[in-house]
Amino acid sequence: xxxxxxxxxxxxxxxxxxxxxxxxxxxxxxxxxxxxxxxxxxxxxxxxxxxxxxxxxxxxxxxxxxxxxxxxxxxxxxxxxxxxxxx
Amino acid sequence: xxxxxxxxxxxxxxxxxxxxxxxxxxxxxxxxxxxxxxxxxxxxxxxxxxxxxxxxxxxxxxxxxxxxxxxxxxxxxxxxxxxxxxxxxxxxxxxxxxxxxxxxxxxxxxxxxxxxxxxxxxxxxxxxxxxxxxxxxxxxxxxxxxxxxxxxxxxxxxxxxxxxxxxxxxxxxxxxxxxxxxxxxxxxxxxxxxxxxxxxxxxxxxxxxxxxxxxxxxxxxxxxxxxxxxxxxxxxxxxxxxxxxxxxxxxxxxxxxxxxxxxxxxxxxxxxxxxxxxxxxxxxxxxxxxxxxxxxxxxxxxxxxxxxxxxxxxxxxxxxxxxxxxxxxxxxxxxxxxxxxxxxxxxxxxxxxxxxxxxxxxxxxxxxxxxxxxxxxxxxxxxxxxxxxxxxxxxxxxxxxxxxxxxxxxxxxxxxxxxxxxxxxxxxxxxxxxxxxxxxxxxxxxxxxxxxxxxxxxxxxxxxxxxxxxxxxxxxxxxxxxxxxxxxxxxxxxxxxxxxxxxxxxxxxxxxxxxxxxxxxxxxxxxxxxxxxxxxxxxxxxxxxxxxxxxxxxxxxxxxxxxxxxxxxxxxxxxxxxxxxxxxxxxxxxxxxxxxxxxxxxxxxxxxxxxxxxxxxxxxxxxxxxxxxxxxxxxxxxxxxxxxxxxxxxxxxxxxxxxxxxxxxxxxxxxxxxxxxxxxxxxxxxxx
Numbered sequence: 217x218x219x220x221x222x223x224x225x226x227x228x229x230x231x232x233x234x235x236x237x238x239x240x241x242x243x244x245x246x247x248x249x250x251x252x253x254x255x256x257x258x259x260x261x262x263x264x265x266x267x268x269x270x271x272x273x274x275x276x277x278x279x280x281x282x283x284x285x286x287x288x289x290x291x292x293x294x295x296x297x298x299x300x301x302x303x
Numbered sequence: 304x305x306x307x308x309x310x311x312x313x314x315x316x317x318x319x320x321x322x323x324x325x326x327x328x329x330x331x332x333x334x335x336x337x338x339x340x341x342x343x344x345x346x347x348x349x350x351x352x353x354x355x356x357x358x359x360x361x362x363x364x365x366x367x368x369x370x371x372x373x374x375x376x377x378x379x380x381x382x383x384x385x386x387x388x389x390x391x392x393x394x395x396x397x398x399x400x401x402x403x404x405x406x407x408x409x410x411x412x413x414x415x416x417x418x419x420x421x422x423x424x425x426x427x428x429x430x431x432x433x434x435x436x437x438x439x440x441x442x443x444x445x446x447x448x449x450x451x452x453x454x455x456x457x458x459x460x461x462x463x464x465x466x467x468x469x470x471x472x473x474x475x476x477x478x479x480x481x482x483x484x485x486x487x488x489x490x491x492x493x494x495x496x497x498x499x500x501x502x503x504x505x506x507x508x509x510x511x512x513x514x515x516x517x518x519x520x521x522x523x524x525x526x527x528x529x530x531x532x533x534x535x536x537x538x539x540x541x542x543x544x545x546x547x548x549x550x551x552x553x554x555x556x557x558x559x560x561x562x563x564x565x566x567x568x569x570x571x572x573x574x575x576x577x578x579x580x581x582x583x584x585x586x587x588x589x590x591x592x593x594x595x596x597x598x599x600x601x602x603x604x605x606x607x608x609x610x611x612x613x614x615x616x617x618x619x620x621x622x623x624x625x626x627x628x629x630x631x632x633x634x635x636x637x638x639x640x641x642x643x644x645x646x647x648x649x650x651x652x653x654x655x656x657x658x659x660x661x662x663x664x665x666x667x668x669x670x671x672x673x674x675x676x677x678x679x680x681x682x683x684x685x686x687x688x689x690x691x692x693x694x695x696x697x698x699x700x701x702x703x704x705x706x707x708x709x710x711x712x713x714x715x716x717x718x719x720x721x722x723x724x725x726x727x728x729x730x731x732x733x734x735x736x737x738x739x740x741x742x743x744x745x746x747x748x749x750x751x752x753x754x755x756x757x758x759x760x761x762x763x764x765x766x767x768x769x770x771x772x773x774x775x776x777x778x779x780x781x782x783x784x785x786x787x788x789x790x791x792x793x794x795x796x797x798x799x800x801x802x803x804x805x806x807x808x809x810x811x812x813x814x815x816x817x818x819x820x821x822x823x824x825x826x827x828x829x830x831x832x833x834x835x836x837x838x839x840x841x842x843x844x845x846x847x848x849x850x851x852x853x854x855x856x857x858x859x860x861x862x863x864x865x866x867x868x869x870x871x872x873x874x875x876x877x878x879x880x881x882x883x884x885x886x887x888x889x890x891x892x893x894x895x896x897x898x899x900x901x902x903x904x905x906x907x908x909x910x911x912x913x914x915x916x917x918x919x920x921x922x923x924x925x926x927x928x929x930x931x932x933x934x935x936x937x938x939x940x941x942x943x944x945x946x947x948x949x950x951x952x953x954x955x956x957x958x959x960x961x962x963x964x965x966x967x968x969x970x971x972x973x974x975x976x977x978x979x980x981x982x983x984x985x986x987x988x989x990x991x
Contacts, residue, residue: 224972227976235426246421250414251674253656257656263548264547267407269547276711280715283711287707287708295701298977
């Protein structure tokens, strides 16, 4: 039992840390980038002012990456903990 | 499972190819002289018959099939279904136009509506799936216990979903009346039939498989015209990539056009007109009488001078059209003043963020509203029951996580195209319409003006169209792009089919949410826990019919505030559900008293803010004078107050009341950790 609860504890900790890191990145592209959109707009990328680009496309791309990474990482963690608990 | 999955994918691949062949065949027929009206009918018939066929094949009398598609939907296909579920008539028809009109400020919708899925992925989807029941009120009821939370959740789910479904059916009416020339009310009932054939017989199972098919139609229809437009303007049919250079050219044109003397003069004339109306409104009722006397004098004068009858009749008509009393005059003149002010406003530069304006010199209010709106849309996305419900339908927790990834992937195709759509359309307007003699404008301008979606007024009488003289409904951008780019009618038909699919698929999901809240949560869980499975489905299907007809009847009234109501749904759902859901999973100490208090507080604060700020839109309610917005935040972002208050109240009330029982602690552990034998604690035995 204690082995299971220790495994669970570690699992939940890993999950919380990952969630926190990804949430920070998300807040940066979702709220901080628009906050500084005027400043970012002074930089041009492929014809796009950067502030505009981040709001129109960049944030979406980062969101896809965040969700993809979370799914990949957690699904791997799930199969590991199931493994460990069964041992 | 693997073979089933590939079989399904083969089906949908074949269907997609079939759809493309169908469109190509119509294009050929059109070049052979098939009239546009028949192309419209063909699209309507083909798509609705397809959806109906899927609906009939997926009919079911099994509860798990009816509510959660038997939990057998593979993540990729669930992602497509969620995409169709999520992308509404407003996303499809309205978004590109809003981005056109509001420039950078409109991008809050792009960020918000995609960013919300990050919250779904990190905080909700896997946990809801591990819980593995049927509805969102189910989760809250099981986590906090007792009927109060469940009833609150049912009320909020219905409140947020019903206005949303009315807007979808309204959208169906708009599309069918415009492209297929059906009468608006008939169009609504055609749409109603299209919705019912799916959800009535097969519930979630039929809705899911139809939504996958609808996703294909939506995305093909959305991307095709923009790709053709991008090809026309830049020579590369990949709008999402190449519109940067078009944006640069738009910027140059903005610099050339905006400050032309004629443009400045036109705006001044509109400002003058607005001031004129403001003056007349201030002097009511005297100004109305003055006007009446003035016209009477003119008529007498004309009659005395033996003027032609035609002139006299014209002035008499003017007098007849005057507002009847001061109240009507105020209403009409205020509208006219707002329209003139709108046109008088200096045009915005498309890429500029938070520009200085007369009301907002530092751009601070726009900045605050942008961030507040992003916040409400993300939280609202992560709280709308019809989206969250979709993650109950995957076979496992792992598939639920991957499914959120596929959802945002499929949704992003539309949301990343919309800003390109807006920029390309703007380029076309600047080059084809601005500063062009009105007599030489392309024919589609007159066609859309005739249905009231565009209007042109040569206020300075120079015979040339200044930008301020052109105004249009945002929907025109998507609806008219095929014509703007000179494409054959078959592309317009395709756009109509796409808009229809977007509206129908969202309406299906919403309708199912409302009926399951009523039949499963209210009837079965609260009133008759011992009702038989058979009877529960009968109740469910009857309610579906009633709610659908009710929604269609409301839509047929063409309620004016409907678009605002949809925007408010995000704040309402966000403040009612999000804090209770997230704390329910991440904070074991949250208890029933906290949830009841927090959900009510969040919901009430948002509702209060919306109703008080928008008091003028609800003449039937005794609200008094509208309230000045707090910190200049628009009512659409009411959730920026409701959500934090919801969180705070849950935490405070939970802390001062007793900790939840051991049972609840076990429940939380159950949704947090993978179980040894089964990934869902309750899913297995509930399949009846």
